[in-house]
Amino acid sequence: MSYKELALSYEKETNFGLFHSPVVPPDLSQARNLHHYCTYAANPYQAGLQPSEYSGWRAEEVAWHESCYIHTGLNPSPTYKFGGPDSFKFLNKYFGNSFGTFPINKGKHGIMCDEAGRVMMDGVLMRTGEEEFITYWLAPWVAYCVHTSGMDVWGEDLTEKVFLFQLGGPTSLQILDAASGVNLHDIPFFGMKKTKIAGAEVTIIRVGMAGSLAYEVHGNIEDSIPVFEMIMKAGQKYGIERLGVAAYNMTHWENGFPQAYIDFLFPWFENEAFAAFLSANGMVAGDLISNDALSGSMGKDLQKRYRNPIELGWGKTINYDHDFIGKEALMKIEEEGTYRQMTTLEWNIDDILEIHRSQFTEDPFQDIAMPDDFSFGHPSYHADMVLDQDGNEIGISTGRMIAWYYKKMISLCSIEKAQNIIGNEVYVLWGDPGTKQKKIRAKIVRYPYMDEGRNQKVDVSQIPVGTMD
Structure with a gap:
């Protein structure tokens, strides 16, 4: 069934x-x-309503x-399995990860780019056999790559x-x-x-x-x-x-992990062959993103919503020991040294309260009452411009959330390397272009924000074995 x-x-x-x-x-x-339902339109594979809370x-x-x-x-x-004699040849061409060591029953954060070095898909890549791998959230791009690679690899969609x-x-x-x-x-x-x-x-x-x-x-x-x-x-x-959906999205932002479809978009439809592949499989651009859903001071320019793995904070995952799609572009970005880095912004509470206060006037700022900009009601792909003290654009802020555990409002930010100094004060420009806007003071703080008991460092030997009674 x-x-x-x-x-x-x-x-x-x-x-x-x-x-x-x-x-x-x-x-x-x-x-x-339940408090709210919402459509999770960011994921083209999903249908129907889901609880926000x-x-x-x-x-x-x-x-x-x-x-x-x-x-x-x-x-x-999106779950896709592939394998075959050319599996590692395939991995080395289409993934920026290194595969010098990749034991069976181990996984990686798989990153796939286009020729310009922009992320085309990222997700979990697990090695399940000698020549067998299973992926989560790497389809449909990984399926297209298998289909067009010309290599001795097979693929199966398990979604x-x-x-x-x-x-x-x-x-x-x-x-x-x-x-x-x-x-x-x-x-x-x-x-x-x-x-x-x-x-x-x-x-x-x-x-x-x-x-x-x-x-x-x-x-x-x-x-x-x-x-x-x-x-x-x-x-x-x-x-x-x-x-629910709201708190789930917040997990990423406290963890310092940008989310596809929300913090950044994929340049899928700039690739005509891939666009044709999607269309043939019943997916069109409108399934993925509506221009009406693009909000925030970054405006409607989709080019500003695309990102490379370096500015998403994934530079350490990329390895240049093999020839993969996007390698030359990423090496050039590294060599120029002017790339943006990922950090966390902590927003000024007084400025936030001023926006709240304005809601009771005849000339309010754009509302900031929701705990985030995506999860409640119609999804909004929100991105705000980040400015320096002189008003120059120096970065992009996404994933605004109330970090309730810490009693702070934070966001993720790709910011110019020279500006990424803990304690440095910048401004987040709040409000869509053409509307009343406010410069919200924000401070660069630790990244990732959630800094205690992190998964890869937890000594599980100190945790008692769980039981039903």
Whole structure:
């Protein structure tokens, strides 16, 4: 049964009245208490409505610091498997990563660029066999590359055949121990292990988006609901919190990890052959981005929304030991030394309050009341211009959020290298072009902002094995 057929069957059985995700059970009593629903239009693979909040974005946001969240809203995730005798030849041509060492059952943050060095896709790349790999969020570009490479590689689209749950926070490991009945402490960072939950075969990967200890659970879509219910049962003891779209987006921004479709866009439709490939597969530009959804002082120029991996903070992941698409462009950027670097901005509270106060006047600034600029209501791809003390444009700010755990408003910022000094004060220009605008003072602070108990550094040997009782 397809993803959509499964969803519609649940709708019919429950009279839910919505196109409900088939990977979690419809809960009408809970649905009545949800604060908001939104369309997650950023992901062209997803359909229907998703909760912006469950218990409220504040409580959900604290979960990855103090207990554990579970996020189910990434279903169906673009999932693509490929392999064949030319697998490593393929990787070396299309990925900026180094593959000198890539053990089986280990993963990487895969980065794929165009000839100009701009990111065409990024996501998780796992090696699952000698000549077999599985990717998450690298399709459809990776599928197009397999299709046109001329190499001895094969590909299979698994989207809608599988599910993905994310768990993050200090009790996430104990919850999965308890749910599986197996000690999972031996999974290294970006490692994977097969086990069973609720009798179903699953793969658990130690990776997450909030920066804290985190895992993903992957399996076949027909097993999703019993697996979800078992995880929730095990999680009651350890403070599990369901995460809506709003708090999920916030995980990235506290973690200093820019999100595709939200913090930056892909230059897909500048590649005519790829655009034709997408069109042939039923996807057009309008599925990905609406010009009306481009907000913020950066304006409507899509060119300013495209980014290279260096200015996204991923320069250390790029390795020039092989010839990959975009290598020459990125080397030139590095050599010129004028590139932007990723940092965190902490916004001035008094300036924010002045914007709030203006809402009660006849000439208000653009509203800043929502905890972020994307998750509530119609998605807005928001990007603000960053200025120096003399009013010169020096960067781009995205991912504005209220970091409730820290009681601060922060954003991610790609800023000119010379300006990236901790404590340096800059201005975020708030308001769309042609509207009343305000320069909000902002200070460059630590990056990433979430700086305690980070996943790759957590000594899980100090965490007790989780149990159901």
